[in-house]
Amino acid sequence: MDLSNILSITGKSGLFKLISRTQTNFIVESLDDQHRFPAFSHDGVATLDNIAIFTEDGEVSLQSVFQAIYKKHDGKKVEMPKDNQGFKTFFEEVLPEYDHERVYVSNIKKVILWYNILIDHQLIDLEEEAKENEATPQEEQ
Numbered sequence: 001m002d003l004s005n006i007l008s009i010t011g012k013s014g015l016f017k018l019i020s021r022t023q024t025n026f027i028v029e030s031l032d033d034q035h036r037f038p039a040f041s042h043d044g045v046a047t048l049d050n051i052a053i054f055t056e057d058g059e060v061s062l063q064s065v066f067q068a069i070y071k072k073h074d075g076k077k078v079e080m081p082k083d084n085q086g087f088k089t090f091f092e093e094v095l096p097e098y099d100h101e102r103v104y105v106s107n108i109k110k111v112i113l114w115y116n117i118l119i120d121h122q123l124i125d126l127e128e129e130a131k132e133n134e135a136t137p138q139e140e141q
Contacts, residue, residue: 001124003048003063006031008114010044015117018047031121048114053107054099062111068094069115070124077116080109087112 005018007028016028016039025038026045039045052059069078072094081087087108091098118124 001063001066001118006048006118006123007039008046008048008051008110009039010046013113015048015114031117053095053111054102055095055097056099057097060095060098062114065095065111066115066118066124069111070119075119075124077119078112080112 007016007018007026009016009028015031017031018026019029019036020027025040027036028039028045029036048062051062053062053065078090081090084105087105088100090112091103091108115124
C-alpha cells in the first residue's frame with residue numbers, strides 16, 4: 001500500500017490522488033468523482049504516509065492503523081458507529097494504545113472515512129506489505 005500519492009486537503013472532504021506537482025501547486029484528482037483541480041500548499045495538503053496517530057508511547061503510522069482495521073474487518077468496509085462512544089470503542093479495538101486525550105472523535109471519523117474510500121478503490125493491500133517486509137532483510141545482508 002503506497003500512501004505517498006494519496007492526499008488529504010484541509011476543508012475538502014474525501015481523498016485525492018496526486019497527478020502532478022509543480023513549483024507552486026499540485027494537480028490532484030478526487031478519488032470519488034475523478035474531478036481534477038489545482039491545490040496549493042497553503043490549502044493544507046498532506047500525504048497520508050505523513051500522518052500518524054498519537055499513542056501512549058509515541059505515534060503509529062496511518063498505514064499501520066489501516067492495516068489493523070483491514071485485518072480486523074477481513075478487508076471489508078467499516079460501518080460508521082452511531083455515537084461518540086461507538087467511535088472510541090471501535091478505535092480501542094483496532095489500536096488499544098491510542099492516546100485518548102489527543103485523538104479526538106473527529107480524527108477517528110476521518111480514519112474510518114478514509115479507510116472506506118481506500119477499500120472502495122482497492123488501495124489497501126496487505127500482500128504488498130508482506131513483499132516489502134521480505135525485501136527489507138535481503139537488502140540488509
